[in-house]
Amino acid sequence: MNNIFTNAMARNTIYGSVLVILLFFVLTFGTVRTLPERVHHENITPQVVLGKAVWEQNHCVGCHTLLGEGSYYAPELGNVYQRIKHQTNETHAGPFIKAWIEIMPTDAPMRRQMPNFNLSKTELNALLAFLKWFSEINAANWPPNIEG
Template sequence: MLSKKQARTFFLGGTMLTFLIFIALTIYSFSGEQDQANTLQLNEPIVRGKQLWEKNNCMGCHTILGEGAYYAPELTKVIDRRGKGYIKAVLMSPVSWAPNGRKMVAYGFTDAEAEDLIAFFDWIDDIDLNGFDRVVSPLAKDK
């Protein structure tokens, strides 16, 4: 029968081993040749777009890369689906955008801010999502 000491060894040993493997896999995932997110293409407009995304808690309604609040549409591949003009109109709208009755906050972004957010969405669209990109956005153009 298992003793308390053996049980403690199982806990400590198992935890240390799995955590070390976890760290190793994290390092591997972010090594240059494994990059699936075109990290080197990140530029100032994309980063500003990400900051706007966070500053306004867009994830509190939308989802991106499948993460968010499921209240408003997934925005991965949104440019493929809607086109830049439509997105810009939504972002710059001075009144709440509510195409199907569900209201979006009227952020009234400036032209420059809208361009930054579009740059961010554009960068997101090119990430290799291991097949999810094809499932999440069936209305997107076939690639």
């Protein structure tokens, strides 16, 4: 077997990865081109951008997931806007989510606790704008149901 499959042949198999890298770039090009439409880029307002900063600077992803990415300690928030609308039967989820964030923590014994982040009114509204924009992204029909 040593003579059939030489070291030089083994080394040459590595060049096969060039094709894979090229394909990766092509698929990336396609992704970057279609993303503006899929995420409704025109809806990324300055308020949404601020909301994203609030999201990141309070480390929401340390407990929650956003389209399944993050921590698995607390509920998915990519579709939280629809979920709250669904649960409360209201046309806007905003007031409920804002109140929810503001009354944290619950301090219920043994229960998982969410800290109070002392967000200003502007920050809260921005965070909501961000979550609302995010909930409208075309994510290939994920999550499977409203519970995330």
